[in-house]
Amino acid sequence: MAAVFREERGRLLAALVRRFGDLDLAEEVTSEAIEAALVHWPVDGVPPRPGAWLMTTARRKAVDRLRRDQALSTRLAILRVEADRADPSPPVGVDLPDERLQLFFTCAHPALAAEDRGALMLRFLAGLTTPEVARAFLVPRETMAKRLTRAKKKIHSARIPFRVPGADELPSRLPGVLQVLYSIFTEGYAASAGPSLQRLEVAEEAIRLARILRRLLPAEREVAGLLALMLLTHARRDARTGASGELLLLDEQDRALWDRAMISEGAELAAVALTGGPPGPYGVQAAVAALHDEAVDLASTDWAQIVALYDVLMALGPSPVVAVNRAAAVAMRDGEAAGLLLLDELAEEPLLRSYHPYFVARADLLQRLGRLDEAADAYRTALSLAGSEPERAHLRRRLA
Incomplete structure (x- = not known):
């Protein structure tokens, strides 16, 4: 039951x-x-x-x-x-109309505060209790209860409609829904704080919601792309930590532990996302994830293709975070010095000043180039910004 x-x-x-x-x-x-x-x-x-x-x-x-x-x-x-x-239930054998799509767009309405959207989705679409949503967002139960109450009042006072946007509105509104789902998944994939690297139950709820959205909007290729990206990333979950919960990098993971059925499903969805028109950002990111999952080891990864895909992503929407990932891929393709040059060009980006993966990437390349004092400084900065304890422990080991 x-x-x-x-x-x-x-x-x-x-x-x-x-x-x-x-x-x-x-x-x-x-x-x-x-x-x-x-x-x-x-x-x-x-x-x-x-x-x-x-x-x-x-x-x-x-x-x-x-x-x-x-x-x-x-x-x-x-x-x-x-x-x-007067007509209390559908006839036997007839499915109830699935109106969850309307609730997706209501929960992700741009009039709501950004921090409220994911909470509403987890509470009302995933069915988590208020304490469970509070744990997902790492806030006290009372804080989350107030947040949910505030959001519901906003829906009522702003007369936010419970409806699917029209065809003319959908292209502008769907990305907001996808972004909320991806933010939930990201918190599950790499916890922002706490004793564990991953919060599997949060990631799996995001995947479940993405599956629902995929069934409700089968013609939307970016929905397929987001689900593909989630599956291709989550497929590595069992290999991302060691026996004591310590973080394992991509080149340290036992790829035999990767979920091949999930990878196969994700790759098929990625192909759907990239077929039939110009690519979207989630489809392209899914293609990157598929290349990682298909490689037998780090050295044999098709880094040239990954760099090309990051070029496409930058053309779709320039982002400092995408630029950091592209620089890391260039370092694997062309060498540490080439990657470090690109990272140095990003040093003044305001968004990256609190983005610890930027400093981790820079520290790693500096260390491999033998510039140990600079690498130590970059590791210290990353350590000051990292959230979860496994990430912090990993950075302390690298610094040592």
């Missing part, structure tokens, strides 16, 4: 939000419907259409609540609710 609830909760919540236009009400009656199922299903058995059963139960509970609360019923137009009740 837990798997059913996990799958149906997001769909149910989205459908109820669509019907009633109130996130709090939808959340409350969704929880009540699941609680009712926990009472009845062990006795009566799981119904043939569990989603329809949950929807019928939740809608009835919503109508009962609206009847008890006159102010709420007025605000949410009780007449429309009563009309809905």
Whole structure:
């Protein structure tokens, strides 16, 4: 039953939000419907259409609540609710309409604060509890509860619509949704703080949400590209740390531990993302990840192709972070001095002053060139900026 609830909760919540236009009400009656199922299903058995059963139960509970609360019923137009009740559930054998796509765009609306968007997605689309979302964002439970309350109030006060943008709006709004998902995944892939390098449950929730989005928008190639990038990166999860949780670099990892089924799926999606039109940034990044995953070791990686892909990324949207990654790839293709020259050209970029991978890359190249005092200085700067303890321990070892 837990798997059913996990799958149906997001769909149910989205459908109820669509019907009633109130996130709090939808959340409350969704929880009540699941609680009712926990009472009845062990006795009566799981119904043939569990989603329809949950929807019928939740809608009835919503109508009962609206009847008890006159102010709420007025605000949410009780007449429309009563009309809905005349047809309380879809016929057996008919799927519930999947309205999660509307909730994706509501949670990622540009009117919401950037730090609230990912929290809303994890809470209402992934179904994490408020304490779980708080752990995902490394903040106290009370802080996250206030953040979620603030975001819901903003949705109501700003009249943010629960709808999918029109065809003319989608190109400008979809990147925001993808960015939120990628930010969630990035926190799972490389934790910003804490005792562990990875937060696998966070990364896996991001992948699950990306799979849902892929099913809902099958024609959007950048959705396929983002899912591909996540899978191709997450495939290395078991090899990224040692027995004691220490960080292992790409050339130190046992590639036999990489998830080949996930790599195969990711590579197929990357091909989809790069076919049928100009490439997007997630598709190109997925292609880079695929080249890493296909190589038998670091030396045999196709660094020339990776540099070319970073050139494409820079053309799509110049970014200091992409430039750092490109410089590291150039160092592997053309030698440490060539890579270091490119990194030095980025020294005045404001964004990189707090970006510890820049200083790690610079320290590594300086060390390999024998410029040890400069390398030590760069490692110290990186250590002052690094977040998770495995990253910090790795930098302390390199500095020593």
